Amino acid sequence: MKLKLLFSCLISAGITLPLFAQETVDPAIVQKIREEGLNHSKVMETAFYLTDVSGPRLAGSPGLKRAQNWAVNQLKTWGLANAKLEAWGKFGKGWEVQKDYAAITVPYYHAIIAIPKAWTPGTGGLIKGDVVVVKADSAAELDQYKGKLQGKVVIFDTKPLVERSFKVDAARYTDEELAEMANATMQPATGRRQPDANSPQFAAMRKLRAFQTTLRAFIHDEKAALILSQARGTDGTVFTTNGASYADTAKAVAPELETSSEDYQRILRLAKAGQKVELEADIKTQFLTDDLQGYDVVAEIPGTDKKLKEQVIMIGGHLDSWHAATGATDNAAGSAVMMEAMRILKAINFKPKRTIRIALWSSEEQGLFGSRGYVLNHFGDPKTMQLKPEQAKLSAYYNLDNGTGKIRGIYLQGDSAAGPIFKAWLEPFKDLGATTVTIRNTGGTDHQSFDAVGIPGFQFIQDAIDYGSRTHHSNQDTYDRLVEDDLKQAATIVASFVYNTSERAEMIPRKALPKVQPAN
């Protein structure tokens, strides 16, 4: 899930859900789906291949390519039609880590936990350098470091993180929290909300970002050997980000390691106390420029109803991840669940009226690019609201990208007319903890790309478990974090939603078409 969009869409107003309407659910089919999904699951095997076997799946990386190829092949093996990679547009450079070693060597030896920032270069072999603390908030303050950084290891005078938490890492939704969501009222959102570009906060952020660019350029030009920046996270958990652009035209930067807060602060304390600190590092990263295109995985169960087979239901999640682990909860979990939902429907030999399509997106982490590109190619342009014929034929898009937690319900994304339908569809899954329909929006992931062109796009409500505290974008987002029972439950519920969407007389009701967004 892309972090910065997550909280941007929570806006509330005075719209309430319509009363509960009649919506039929076939209990025999639900039973079949439950039997296959809960007792004959392959979701953990799928997750194993997407994580452990494929490795990290940064956009454009060989790891993502391995996972994409495996997924296409696996979907074919399960009997899905039209399984393929589909280019969505130009992304940029691929990148992967090929060596990652760094240690304090003076005043004593200590290997540090540190991860190359995505799209940063390597050190060109083993380097050794003294640590220099750089403390600057403006270009003028950088002058004092001129001529002093060559071959050095640069560290910034950054405050320590909160040292320990007396709060739990992992949690599930309480009944009270779910009730609060169910009772919420909210103005339906029309497309993505833009931040106010004229606000003082926005100006401050722009200034900070501009200085960060100046700072990195200065350090690169001064030929520093390495930059250490403090990672979010404690206890050996390191959250990662990118340190340079993936664009093929990106400017050169210095090698940069996102360093565990404990190691970072130790080095900083020593250096600030006037102790000599020397580091050694051997970082090798590889850029891949052969193919700058981005790709999505797509596959189908074709519709069988003469009239309705032109209509489509889509499900998906992003397959790309960050690079320090194997993106198990973000978002092999969602990808494996969506693949498993398709497998369940094939396994029960379901012949849908409408066509069912799965898509596993890429470059979600850089800005929902895979789904946005796909939407642009197939459905319409949210900037102009020029729509294509396919837009009218897609009943709904269901997304899963909030970690390993089981489904507790669904966000209506303001589509109040869908509420009674989903409420009825959740009925058979009360015993599995899925009960809540909320009018609220949630952001930060690929259903927004559909919502932006007027297609009903939904993300399920999922228990957080330790998504925020430990796994989301971190070096700890590994297969171990997956909760098997939760993934089985999610796949079962998604399969049932897809079944119902396919067989329903009508398509899922839509909100009013979003207004054209003013240009940024």
Add this chain to the structure above:
Amino acid sequence: MKLKLLFSCLISAGITLPLFAQETVDPAIVQKIREEGLNHSKVMETAFYLTDVSGPRLAGSPGLKRAQNWAVNQLKTWGLANAKLEAWGKFGKGWEVQKDYAAITVPYYHAIIAIPKAWTPGTGGLIKGDVVVVKADSAAELDQYKGKLQGKVVIFDTKPLVERSFKVDAARYTDEELAEMANATMQPATGRRQPDANSPQFAAMRKLRAFQTTLRAFIHDEKAALILSQARGTDGTVFTTNGASYADTAKAVAPELETSSEDYQRILRLAKAGQKVELEADIKTQFLTDDLQGYDVVAEIPGTDKKLKEQVIMIGGHLDSWHAATGATDNAAGSAVMMEAMRILKAINFKPKRTIRIALWSSEEQGLFGSRGYVLNHFGDPKTMQLKPEQAKLSAYYNLDNGTGKIRGIYLQGDSAAGPIFKAWLEPFKDLGATTVTIRNTGGTDHQSFDAVGIPGFQFIQDAIDYGSRTHHSNQDTYDRLVEDDLKQAATIVASFVYNTSERAEMIPRKALPKVQPAN
């Protein structure tokens, strides 16, 4: 704190505390001590030098030597007398890590979090090897691996750890827990309790240990390149142990890395699924055999009362640590607090009646060796209960070794007569959360060495914070974990206890002399 002794001493019976007795406390002195300890503290500076500047302080290591030398010098600087290193007896080889790098290279690159087990050798440069899963519970089962391990990376088929916790990492004692301790009844222990060597559990443990030795010898003889063993801990936290004997006569073993559970399980899952997994590693460790002696740091504030100055009060904690971090909570915290208590007493220009001595032990982690050796040299032999004259002159020994948490009270270690005295001494510190006197024993640290020869030896009750979950023997036991306010509080209270012990008309009342323990 040494883990395996920790819970061995909790035995309860029907002895109750005597009624509260009169014990005077000088409020003016308490105020002076509080002012110095709470408002002019140097405890964090001391901790910084013991951790960040000295580095890991494994028994016999250069890091411990640096910390010991710094402590001796610092205690001299503060005006203490007789500050020196004192040999306590033969320990064994020193050891330190000089390079620690390991990564998965096939099926893709991923640097792992892994720490050499203490006293294991290095790899002799960069090695690469395929992973082989060894699954054996008996010597006979090892036959299948004969001739198959040369140059390989051995991993054991070990179950995954619990993956995540819905419990908090860090906690303080609740009022209820403290009340329960205060109201506890317990048979006073006389020396260390021995486990029943004839129990089935003991036999099973002996068998398991014997097989582990056979297994390690087999792997070494088969010339495996490296062993991976699964570390306790999750989220990047790795708890460390020793992997070989520190004895100068120890048998050779293979290099062995205690590997983070997430990395370990990823490698194991891949290998068990039949995927080729290759690792590379470059481990360098250094053995130091020039001086096999172990040393304690000691220093004094000499007594000034003609009659009483021959009598002594001791305070201490162990200065040695494990090797993957800087042993901040285990036990730079206790060492810094005890040093700070001495500094406070010098700063307020206290001229004690009795002599006050600080000792910072070594080799505690291997079996309380530093304090046991000191006790043997000065006070008596717990095996024969042959006592030396100094035994009769040591009023009490106070220890601190349960992490960074503030003092909540004191364990009487069965010395019920000391209860009313300590109760009175804690009165002025109620506002700082120190209230509880419990008849109970606590184990696993150096006060036991004194208790074993009939000297009143006490450990304070401390809040655990994240000692058990994160820091105790782990790679995360760094300066960052220290809670400044808690260390200030502890030093203030210890200084006050020392003051009172020194000025009290009588020595601290003693339990009956322990019976001679049967040989193990």
